[in-house]
Amino acid sequence: MFRDKAPWWAYVAILLTSIGAVLPLAWLFLLSLDPNQGIASGSGVYSLKNYASVIFQSMMAQYFLNTTIVALFTVLCTLTCATLGAYAASRYRFPGRETIMIGLLLASMTPVIAVLVPLYALAAKLQLLNTYSILVIVFTAWQLPGTLWLLRSFMNSIPPELEEAALVDGCSRAGAFVRIVLPQLVPGLLAAGLIVFVYVWNEFIIAVSLAAKQDMRLVSVGLYFYLSDFGVEWGKIAAGAIVSIIPPAILFLFLQRQLIHGLSAGAVK
Amino acid sequence: MATVEIRAVKKAYGATAVIHGVDVDIEDGEFVVLVGPSGCGKSTLLRMIAGLEDISGGEIRIGEQVVNGMPPKDRDIAMVFQNYALYPHMTVAENMGFSLKLRKAPKAEIETRVRRAAEILSLDHLLDRYPRQLSGGQRQRVAMGRAIVRDPQVFLFDEPLSNLDAKLRVQMRTEIKELHQRLHTTTVYVTHDQIEAMTMADKIVVMHDGIVEQIGAPLDLYDRPANQFVAGFIGSPSMNFLKGHVRLDGTPRFETPDGIALPLSSPGGVEDGQPAVYGVRPEHMQTDPQGVAAQVLVTEPTGAEILVVAKVGEQEINCLFRERLSFAPGETIRIAPQPNLTHLFDERSGRALA
């Protein structure tokens, strides 16, 4: 951005970072193609046997379905609540507004481990263990503060005059929100939605604590149980891991432009 | 088209009062300019007319109807904002047709009206563009187009030209005035630029710190300012103010602390020895062999005229001469106000003295 050609050390840095990021993945990939056991077998034989057994002879498909359902509902709930909250926090003045926002941020910094036991007890009491609902509720609560902050900063960058112009043009307050504010918010919603989706996809601790029953597992939990289910069949675990990366990777590929735009739009301007 | 009546209107944000009881009568088809320094409450008043701010006290009527509790959408007004507030996700045509679409006007009618407004503003070739693909001046036009498509009761403008460069501003000023002469829609126009106010208005409302200082036709305000604030605000360069006393012994005159005597226009209603402020516009000063001595500090020729900053006793005075005069700094010249074009203000209240 500052000059036409980056200095040599920038390339070196990027190269090292890339190798650091790609090497484990590459190793994982090779491992997943090895039909024999053992991490260091290096048999030189490659096949898709591991993939076949992960996809067709395990519960992986069910885990994918579970994760997708939970992720989509979490995204939906989080975005709905966060959008409405962000609108209120951005457009209305009310006593304690900033205190509430800071409080939310602090609350979101609590380590998961600290609330795990009470969460489990609560879920058990409500008879919600091993359901989609409890995962959606807890994930939504967990993601709400960050999403609220992201969307509020996004909302703050939308000039209030746009809504005022719509009010004068004949909209009600709600009409102006739907017709004018929401369309401006789309990049922010996409970015926030993607972040939440990927969070759910990667989440493990909450998921394993609240929904560990075999048919209710999320992908991450399923992979973890492979360690015991298959013995230590590294090839299959590797294949499962590779497969589980695919959906978020595809989402990223499709949405990366919106994501970058969405994340930076609130900051600049 | 409609009249607008503003009666004892007040506005407070919590405990801070920002508008302290304002009365303005706007006639049908009139072009009224609200003018005043930054922070005086012009935008707030305009936004109360639009319904974008609550009215803390008093009453606003649009065409006989009290609108205090009425939401903006029912007031039948159109507003042009300083930053234009064009909807970024709509094309120019969609922006202009938005209000008609909300009122469920038939598609064909929307199209004809948008097209007609676009023609008036020479926007025909831009109808399919998005706001981000337009220049500042074009955006300004679209914002006006969005307002005139509606054919509303009242147009409200909040500093619509302040984001344009100087040349474009003058051009758009003329265009808005022409537009008003063509449509005769009641218009309330906010600006802090007194030249805009003078050139565009049928009637100017001068505001200051949340009150109305004076209401009148542009030249009325120029010729007969009600107080020192209006006198200093209207006119450019602004009026000279000299401190001193009224002297009624012998020829009525104004005397500065240095003992320099200046002629008074109409010395009624004042007492001998009364402290006062003497006002005279730079363009009403002339060279005069019988005048008072003044020492030239700076000269600023612009071609058409020359501004001379000079010292009369200890006080500075600006003079604007239309003749080609050349003075050197330090030179002593003799100057005098043109007869009957001077003003006198109360020293404490700033009120104009008869």
Ligand SMILES: Nc1ncnc2c1ncn2[C@@H]1O[C@H](COP(=O)(O)OP(=O)(O)OP(=O)(O)O)[C@@H](O)[C@H]1O
């Ligand atoms: N939301 C608010 N809360 C408190 N005070 C406010 C609020 N909005 C405006 N004010 C105050 O009201 C006064 C009038 O503001 P207003 O925007 O009407 O000024 P203005 O005459 O339009 O000035 P400018 O030429 O700078 O636009 C200002 O002193 C401002 O600080």
Ligand SMILES: [Mg+2]
């Ligand atoms: Mg303003």
